Amino acid sequence: MTTLIVICVLALAVVVFVVSIYNKLVTLKNRFENAFSQIEVQLQRRYDLIPNLIETVKGYMKHERETLEAVIQARNQAAGSLKTASQNPGDAGAIAGLAGAEGLLGGALGRLFALSESYPDLKADKNMANLQEELSSTENKVAFSRQAFNDAVTNYNTYKQTFPPVLFSSAFGHAEDATLLEFESEKIADAPKVQF
Amino acid sequence: MDFFAQQDKARTKTVYLVLLFCGALVCITLAIFCLFSLVGQNQRDLKDLAWTPVLLVQCGLGTLIVVGLASLGRIASLSGGGSVVAQSLGGKVIPPTTNNPNEKRILNIVEEMAIASGTPVPPVYLIEERGINAFAAGYSPNDAVVGITRGCSEKLNREQLQGVVAHEFSHILNGDMRLNIRLTGFIFGIVFLSRIGHVMMRLSGGSRRRSSNNKGGAGLVIIGIGLFAIGMVGGFFGSLIRAAVSRQREFLADASAVQFTRNPSGIAGALKRIGGFSTGSKIQASDAGDYCHMFFGSALNSMFATHPPLALRIRKIEPNWTDQYPDTDGILEKADPQAEGIVGFAGSISDSSPKPRAKKKKAGNKVEVVDSKSFISSFTGPSQDQVKEAATLISLIPSNILFLSKEPFGARCVLLSLLIDSNDTKFRKMQIQEISSAIDQSTADLTGKVYLKIRKLNSNLKFVLIEQCAAPLKQLSNTQQKEFTRVAESLILVDQRIDLFEWSFQKVIDQHLQSKEIANALHGRSSLKSRLPECTLFLGALAHFGKNEGGPKPAFEKGFRALSRSRPANLPVRSKCTPEKLEAALPRLQKMNSMAKRSFLDACAKTAEYDGKIAEEEIQILRGLSSALACPVGPIIRNS
Structure with a gap:
């Protein structure tokens, strides 16, 4: 009888322990997914601003259609990747796709701003100045929420790679490491710097 | 209540x-x-x-x-916190920057209610369900979330929604979730x-x-x-x-909702619309069974009903009700985008035409001394006046600053800007320098800009702003939170001293960020008598800083008499009432039991209100104190 009770208690203790690991994995995963929704809000805001930017710029830069179209195309592509990534922020491919698309968009925007340097009227436009400010402040917010996301991802990855969680993580559906979101190409991580 | x-x-x-x-x-x-x-x-x-x-x-x-x-x-x-529950029900956070008028309306109502009751503004989750329902989840007011179904946001008007949100806040404040x-x-x-x-x-x-x-x-x-x-x-x-048990708590929450809003037709109307709706308050999500007790209306029909019957609930609020339900299926409420203050591109700090959020806008931010109606009422849950006052206070804060305070990056800058020294240019420069070297240039620039907009706000508004920033601040990662507290501390210490505002700022932020010791403060056992010296110190500080006519003595004695009639009241000398001394007294005060805390805060209110006016410093002491004791306190109401 005593042995039965001892076995029951031991089994129960193990169950409680494993359940706590499971819960912690879920909590950490939720945390980084939540952090991604922060990035999503800011990136979405940026994508919403770009059509306004193009609208403003179009009147001045009549001969730069190619550049403008490149920006629009990059913006649409990035918006698409964002949608895919927000479905599953833990998916390495989706995150890499978003990072690539963001890199392209950053490059296209950079070229647009560089070109705008040679249009004095455009530089004097108040609407343009507002949009610039808005874009660069959104850029700061993206960078900041990206840092929070990467911290949360690192936390999650570290936890599931340590012992004992490493024994259970794949059984509980946490096999894949989450991927850090880095915008390395074309320096999108910095705000586009355009002097007026 | x-x-x-x-x-x-x-x-x-x-x-x-x-x-x-x-x-x-x-x-x-x-x-x-x-x-x-x-x-x-x-x-x-x-x-x-x-x-x-x-x-x-x-x-x-x-x-x-x-x-x-x-x-x-x-x-x-x-x-695991309210967010876990909300997510397992399929909820999604409503982004504070939303442009959907109906979602914005919910956010505004929750915000007003939170500020009126002095709790941090909880994140709001939207659940894609047709039924009219809402829930509050979380272990303490600090990790609480509010969830609202899509049906709730579309089938109820503003006053009914306000009733529902007040009901949920009653659950949060009463500790029902725990x-x-x-x-x-x-x-x-x-x-x-x-x-x-x-x-x-x-x-x-x-x-x-x-x-x-x-x-x-x-x-x-x-x-x-x-x-x-x-x-x-x-x-x-x-x-x-x-x-x-759950049914009793529902009645209580309904009653509190009436009390918070002084508007029985709001909550009763919401209940009637549930009754007249073909989907009712049903929730389809598979996890709903586990959480049915948290909802506003019963999520499932079963013999273990966690909610009293609708008709009974309505009749408790409106005894003369005639059993008539409205035809909710045909109702579709649309919020007025203008009234809810949808910010389009006006969010940029450089924007020169902020839209006023409330219809009436009061001038006069530079109120040095505010008249107080009754501070004690703050401890008894938000009153209708406070809910109204919260809306007014929010409208007094520049709308672009409010917009900034809704996401982590901006909220951090707003909080740091509150610490910028307004008297000394030398210190101000050093502080901006410190931010740019410890964090980065863009944060420093934005903080400087925000500072210019908020320096004239009075303390009451500044604390409203801090409450606004609390929720986004919690979204920072641990590393970012540590960085923030470190920089905030060095900004405070740049002039080698801690003033009262800085002290209470730290207390409020501490409560929101880590709150370990404050969680312990909830479970105090000590009596008032054993903590009388510490209480005396705080009363003395309030009396000295209160700028009362006739000196600090009568104000102090009025408060002290509320604590003890038998002992002699010895007013501490002014030099003893520094933030450092107050800080040192806090740990012992936190160990008091909750009734002792209540009497103590009542006494503080008596001293502060002695001459019918509450000075800036008094607001700061009271705010810091109530945060440290984990007792939410709403904004102080001005007579106007």
């Missing part, structure tokens, strides 16, 4: 429940003892043990350990017995087939069936108790 009394009541109730649960454990132990003895009588190796005290003790210990561990495990997994989580955990622990029984039945069923003449196997089956039955019966009665 009184916040402290409710908290105390909730705690007493918890004690009853624990006693009830202990009783249940004794019954279960006896049942298991009888079960083992009955089975053991017929078996050789157990015969001597049957009906002996030794077996009784063993059964008791075993039950205690099994049920206790299972309960604790379940409670721990349910205490009570419910504990109950659910206990029930799970008891039902766990039946799971063990089930496993035993299946195990021995398998072994019996192999050796049909095994008497031990048969015993195991009987024990399994017995355990299964005991667990089930226990769980049944447990659920009945939980449902009964």
Whole structure:
């Protein structure tokens, strides 16, 4: 009888322990997914601003259609990747796709701003100045929420790679490491710097 | 209704429940003892043990350990914070920058209610369900979330929504969520017995087939069936108790909602619309069963109803109701985008035309001394005046600053800008320099810009702004939070001293960010008498800083008399009432029991209100103090 009770208690203790690991994995995963929704809000805001930017710029830069179209195309592509990534922020491919698309968009925007340097009227436009400010402040917010996301991802990855969680993580559906979101190409991580 | 009394009541109730649960454990132990003895009588190796005290003790210990561990495990997994619950119900956070008028309206209502009751603004989750329902989840006001269904946002008008949100806030303030989580955990622990029984039945069923003449196997089956039955019966009665408790809390929350809004037609109207809706308040999500007690209307129909019948709830609010439900299916409420202050591109700090959010805008930010109506009312949950005042206060803050304070990056800059020294250019430069070197240039630039906009706000508004920033601040990662607290500290210390505002700023932020010691403060046991010197110090500080006509003495004595009539009131000298001394006194004050805290805060209010005016410094002391004691306090109402 005593042995039965001892076995029951031991089994129960193990169950409680494993359940706590499971819960912690879920909590950490939720945390980084939540952090991604922060990035999503800011990136979405940026994508919403770009059509306004193009609208403003179009009147001045009549001969730069190619550049403008490149920006629009990059913006649409990035918006698409964002949608895919927000479905599953833990998916390495989706995150890499978003990072690539963001890199392209950053490059296209950079070229647009560089070109705008040679249009004095455009530089004097108040609407343009507002949009610039808005874009660069959104850029700061993206960078900041990206840092929070990467911290949360690192936390999650570290936890599931340590012992004992490493024994259970794949059984509980946490096999894949989450991927850090880095915008390395074309320096999108910095705000586009355009002097007026 | 009184916040402290409710908290105390909730705690007493918890004690009853624990006693009830202990009783249940004794019954279960006896049942298991009888079960083992009955089975053991017929078996050789157990015969001597049957009906002996030794077996009784063993059964008791075993039950205690099994049920206790299972309960604790379940409670721990349910205490993961409100966001876990909201997500498992399929909720998505409404981004504060939303452009959907209906979503914006919910955010505004929640914000006003939070500021009126002095709790941090909780994140709001939208659940894509047609039923009209809402819930509050979380272990404490600090990790609470509010969830609203799509149906709720579209089928109710503003005053009805306000009633629903007030109902949910009553759950948050009364500590109902904690009570419910504990109950659910206990029930799970008891039902766990039946799971063990089930496993035993299946195990021995398998072994019996192999050796049909095994008497031990048969015993195991009987024990399994017995355990299964005991667990089930226990769980049944447990659920009945939980449902009964939950129904009482719903009535209380309805009553509080009327009290917060002084508008019975709001909550009654919401309930009627549920009654007249073909979908009612049903929630389809598969996890709804686990959380049904948290909802506004009953999520499921079952005999263990966690909510009283709709008609009964409506009649408690409106006794003359004629049993008429509106035809909700045809109703579609649309919020007015202008009135809810949808910010399009006006969010940029450089934008020169901020749209006023409320219809009436009052001038006069530079109020040095505010008249107070009644501060004590702040401790009894938000009053209707405070809910209105919250809306006015929010409208006094520049809208682009409000917009910034809704996401982490901006909120951090707003908070840092509150610490910028407004008197000395030299220190100001050093502070901006410090931000740019410790964080980065863009943060420093934005902080400088925000500072220019907020420097003229009075303390009351500054604390409203801090509450606004609290929720986004919690979204920072640990590293970012550490960086923030470090920079904030160095900004405070740049002039080598801590002033009162800086002190209370730290207290409020501490409560929002880590709140470990403040969580401990909830469970104090010490009496008021043993903490009289510390209380005296705070009253003295309030009296000295109060700028009362006729000196600090009468104000101090008025407060002190509320604490003790027998002892002599010795006003501490002014030089003793520094933020450092106040800080040193805090840990001992936090250990007081909640009724002592209430009397103490009442006394503080008496001193502060002595001449009918509350000075800036007094607001700062009261705010810092109430944060440190984990007692939410709403904004101080001005007579205007």
